[in-house]
Amino acid sequence: MGYVAVSGGSEAIEASIRLLDYYRSGTDKDLDIETVAEKLSLLVDRVMGEAGLYSKTYAALALKQCEGCIEEAVFLLRAYRSTLTRNYYSNVLDSNNMRVVRRISSAFKDIEGGQILGATYDYTHRLINFEIGSEDAGALRMNVLEELNSQRPEEIAPCPRVSDELKKEGLIETVLPDKAEPFDITENLLEYPADRSARLQTLSRADTGFLSGLAYSSLRGFGGAHPTVGELRTGYVEVNVPYLFDEAQEIYLGEVLITEVEIFSEADDEDKLKLAVGYGAVFGRNENKAIAAAILDRELETGGPYPSQNEEFVLTHGDSLEMSGFLSHLKLPHYVTFQSKLDAVRKTRGGKA
Template sequence: MAYVAVSGGEEAIAASIALLDFYRSKTEKDVELEVIQEKMSLLVDRVMSEAGLYAKEYAALALKQCEGSVEEAVFLLRAYRSTLKRSYDTYVADTKNMRIVRRISAAFKDIQGGQILGATYDYTHRLMHFDLKNEDAAKLHERMEAMVEGQEPVPMEPCGRVSDELKTEGLIERFPINEEPPYDVTENLLEFPASRSARLQTLTRADAGFISGLAYSALRGFGQVHPTVGELRTGYVELEIPYLQQEGEALWIGEVMLTEVEIFNEAEDKDALKLACGYGAVFGRNENKAIAMAVIDRELDAGGDYPTQDEEFVLMHGDSLEMNGFISHLKLPHYVTFQSKLDAVRKTRRENNHD
């Protein structure tokens, strides 16, 4: 594809960039990073997930910088991530030890540890709350603080997964244990067939809308039959790194919030009918994406002729940065290629008229 340089446009470009500040200057009120981080937390979580960097403050800053554009914020955060030095690799985080804030199962009513509804919009009335226009944020904060003041934290025992018992009974297919280190898609080109670790990394960084749309197409019949959410859990997972390079010694460095989902579906075994499992995990509270990721994970395992079962189609087209970047590039000058198309059309018209 040929491009031509745009000459004499430096002043116009500078003015265009200045106009961005003009659009952000329509009010004297400022949006503090803490406000974005704490009051737009679901949006912040989505940006962190698609950028592949767990940094709430930086995700909030990126959103402020680009007027709330998710794809632009992901671009900014990924660009910043590429400048960071990787000093350590953490030990594998066991989500069985997750400090759970929400946990449900659509497969079983009674599960070990119980169902924990937590914070969700699933049970709210989808009505506009116009009183929020004049909400007193300070009073809301004080009221919530008063609710929890003096309450003893409820000790949470680690909850085994719903799928554990089914695996013990031999009712769920087990993935073969792979002792190889995870394939890092941020430092290596994605190759096909992709390893499972590469697939899951790519899906968790993919655009939430794209993954949800693909999963929806599978549920409508362009893929596997309707799956069941075996377990959805959201909570905090502790991260540890090797301490002084001594085997078995670990240093706690913090925790991250994750949403993890396992979905169950029928899978034909050569000897007996079993259940197959799809898996999804994303940063923060992002349940629909985690569920959709689990659906697509299972679709790719099953294989077939539908787009949702084509590994290259799914993994190559869901990346937020690549997808939006390529669409955005259509705004760049394509003078040479378009003139070539135009010449071909004119030539064909002349030949047809002559005939």
């Protein structure tokens, strides 16, 4: 037979999945989960953030299962979330009391609590280090631990925010804490105009590349923000859930590593005398994403004609799972729909002739 009707799908799928094992097996060396979780931290952070599930081990496992594909790993973790019963909502995280590991401001040289450079690739020369190809992992680990242990840890006091000072001066609007129940984007359809809580959650889970590109477009001129990074802080914050039998108490669950960014920008055209703030928070050390989220928070607050200022455009199109799902569905057969399209085109041509 000269044509191929798509049938016998079961065997084809089984064989395709076995072939994936061939690709995944790669070499006879194993990649253990701890190695992925601890040596590819930034990749793991990105996957946890876009999945909205904080578990280094599961993120590493997911990455191993899908040959390191970010979208697939996010997909695995998201699907896993759907099977878990949600027992608690945590109390609002208090990032004022963050155990800071890095904190910088591009707005002021001296900030209360001090700048802490922490770990960053920003000032490295991006030269491939060929020695890493044959390094002794054990020795490397021992060296860094030795250096760490020889130092006395400094007491870290909770730092005030850079924006607090500007608020005191009246340069930034002081807003009262919003006690309203936050919108939950994981259990509701996001409707527009969206609450700010919904916006910030959506940005926080969004695809890193999507946010970076949009924020970049805004910086280049397709937008209004001229942002300064008021503060970028990375560190550990406590997660607590309310104690059911006593409202005043809470139960400590553990801590998560997050990066928070506040950018400062002009308030708006009418009010050049004030500064406005954009905020972004993400899991792990995904700094550019946090900056991009903060820029977009500001752009969406202002609104305007550019893509980065269009709430529906920004918030609807950045979910990794949704974009990769819809794009990949184009690979499914579309015989019926295409036949209908053909019919419409042929009829139209017939009508013209």
